[in-house]
Every structure is written in structure tokens, then in C-alpha cells.
Amino acid sequence: MEIDMVGFGSSNSPQRPVGHSPDPCASSDERRATSDRILRLAGLVKESVVDGPGLRAVVFVQGCPHRCPGCHNPKTWDPAGGFLMTVEELWDEIKGLRLLRGITYSGGEPFAQAAPLALLAERIKGKGWDLFVYTGYTWEELQRRRTHDPGSDRLLRLADVLVDGPFILAARDPRLPFRGSRNQRLIDLRASEGAGRSVIWEVPAWTD
Numbered sequence: 684m685e686i687d688m689v690g691f692g693s694s695n696s697p698q699r700p701v702g703h704s705p706d707p708c709a710s711s712d713e714r715r716a717t718s719d720r721i722l723r724l725a726g727l728v729k730e731s732v733v734d735g736p737g738l739r740a741v742v743f744v745q746g747c748p749h750r751c752p753g754c755h756n757p758k759t760w761d762p763a764g765g766f767l768m769t770v771e772e773l774w775d776e777i778k779g780l781r782l783l784r785g786i787t788y789s790g791g792e793p794f795a796q797a798a799p800l801a802l803l804a805e806r807i808k809g810k811g812w813d814l815f816v817y818t819g820y821t822w823e824e825l826q827r828r829r830t831h832d833p834g835s836d837r838l839l840r841l842a843d844v845l846v847d848g849p850f851i852l853a854a855r856d857p858r859l860p861f862r863g864s865r866n867q868r869l870i871d872l873r874a875s876e877g878a879g880r881s882v883i884w885e886v887p888a889w890t891d
């Protein structure tokens with residue numbers, strides 16, 4: 684999905700300014716704790732029906748190392764772009780939304796900010812919503828990443844469906860539900876955790 688970079692609220696809302704920066708005087712532990720609660724975002728779409736099943740809110744994170752040719756959202760690549768927001772501020776924007784089936788993390792690369800997104804995921808799951816996560820990494824790459832990145836491990840334990848792998852222009856297929864190219868998979872993370880291998884998520888018939 685190509686995002687409206689204005690993002691927050693309605694499409695008429697002004698661009699939200701960068702509001703937070705880590706305190707340069709803080710200790711390394713304090714900086715780590717702070718950075719784990721701050722997200723760099725490209726935008727938020729409060730109602731979408733194309734980024735997962737049902738009515739969803741979509742959090743677009745800022746910063747992507749994959750740089751796929753043909754990417755729809757190249758404005759999200761710059762890791763210094765977008766704007767900053769705490770997990771609590773973003774949750775305040777989301778928690779009152781009605782009739783949502785779930786939340787989608789898109790990008791940008793969500794696993795580049797896995798720790799604060801896992802914190803947000805705890806709130807999302809506590810509300811009974813499901814969680815879709817798009818990533819340019821494959822599921823197999825994330826299994827290695829989680830061994831040294833607790834945030835990625837936590838996010839993999841909380842999310843329900845992973846849309847994995849980079850967008851490959853030569854494999855583009857606009858008929859595919861919820862993904863852009865044939866290499867990308869919809870992975871049932873809960874079933875995969877139990878099986879110890881990637882298990883494909885079956886798209887519900889009611890989304891056709």
C-alpha cells in the first residue's frame with residue numbers, strides 16, 4: 684500500500700513534527716530504555732482493508748535497509764526521516780478506534796524497530812486485536828535475528844501473521860492477496876512457533 688505521508692488522523696491533518704530526541708546526558712541504560720519506547724514513523728492509516736484481513740489500522744514505520752527496486756514507499760527508506768513518537772502516544776491514537784479487526788505494521792522495516800513495536804504489540808494483543816507484520820526479511824532470517832535481538836524475538840512471539848521477504852519487481856503479481864510479489868509468503872507465526880518451521884497462513888475465504 685502506498686501511504687499518504689501526512690498519515691496521522693485524516694488526510695487533511697498536518698505533518699506531525701519530530702517531537703522527541705533521546706537525552707544526550709542520560710546513561711546508556713537510560714538511553715536504551717528510552718529508545719525502546721520511541722518509534723520513528725512514516726505515518727498511520729486508521730482505516731485500511733488492503734493490508735490484512737478486515738478493517739485495520741496500519742502503522743508505517745520509517746527506515747528500511749532493503750531498498751527493493753520498485754518499492755511503493757521509498758520515502759520510508761531514510762532511517763533519519765519521518766517523525767518520532769513514543770509507544771504510549773501512538774497507543775493513545777489507536778486504542779479508541781472502533782470496529783477494527785486488527786493492526787498491521789508496515790514500512791519501512793518493522794524489525795529495525797522491533798523493541799518498541801513489541802511493546803505496542805502487547806497492548807494490541809491485550810485488546811484482542813490481531814497483528815499482521817510486513818517485513819523485508821525472510822522468516823528464516825528472522826529466526827537467526829531473534830537469537831541476538833530480544834525485541835525481534837518478542838515481536839515474533841506476539842504477532843499473528845508475517846508477510847515476509849523483499850518485494851521483487853520481476854515476481855510482482857497484483858492478484859496476490861496482501862502481498863506484492865510471488866516470493867513473499869503469508870506465514871502463520873503461532874503455528875510456526877509450535878511446528879519449528881514456517882507454516883503458511885491460509886487467507887480466509889471471506890476476504891475474497
Ligand code: SF4
Nearest residue numbers: 747750751754791819
Ligand atoms: S522491504 Fe518493503 S518498504 Fe523496504 S524497500 Fe522493500 S518493499 Fe520497500
